[in-house]
Amino acid sequence: MRRNILLFSTKFLCTLFIICTIIMLFIAYKDIDNNIATKFGMCYFYLTLFIVIYMLFSTILNLRKLGWIELKERILRFIFIFILFFSVKCGFDYIIRHLEIDLLDELKSALSIAFIFIFSDIMFLEKRKN
Structure with missing residues (x-):
């Protein structure tokens, strides 16, 4: 059951990252400059850092399965x-x-x-x- 939770969370984070990347590209392309866009950009930055760290640890944990x-x-x-x-x-x-x-x-x-x-x-x- 734990493996399924890890797999689900990995897929969920990847999907969330793709959606947020599309939104950030739209914000940058349309040159939207307001408070909400700035806060979303900061959240996107922190999400990116979290995903990089999460993917690194997830890969290291799953290396044991090989x-x-x-x-x-x-x-x-x-x-x-x-x-x-x-x-x-x-x-x-x-x-x-x-x-x-x-x-x-x-x-x-x-x-x-x-x-x-x-x-x-x-x-x-x-x-x-x-």
Whole structure:
């Protein structure tokens, strides 16, 4: 029963985030500037922070449901995708901008993209895989 509550809350938060994102895009597109829009923007910011933290913990908790072989494959794919995105982003920054490469920025973006590509479906796991 607890797994169903976790899955339901994850789906609910994702749906709520999509709806709030559409509303925020509408507010930004129409250039609405009043007290309600400002408060909604602040609530949207806090919702985004909460969802990022929730999804990270949900993914870590659901990693226990994977078998060792699949977990090992995912970690190897994560490392490969991370190195690929890091090298491509550094290369494009060097070729296009000819500026100093900010390694911390490159690492953050490559790490987050690789994490999303490899581990995003784990948030919605329902049963244990052996």
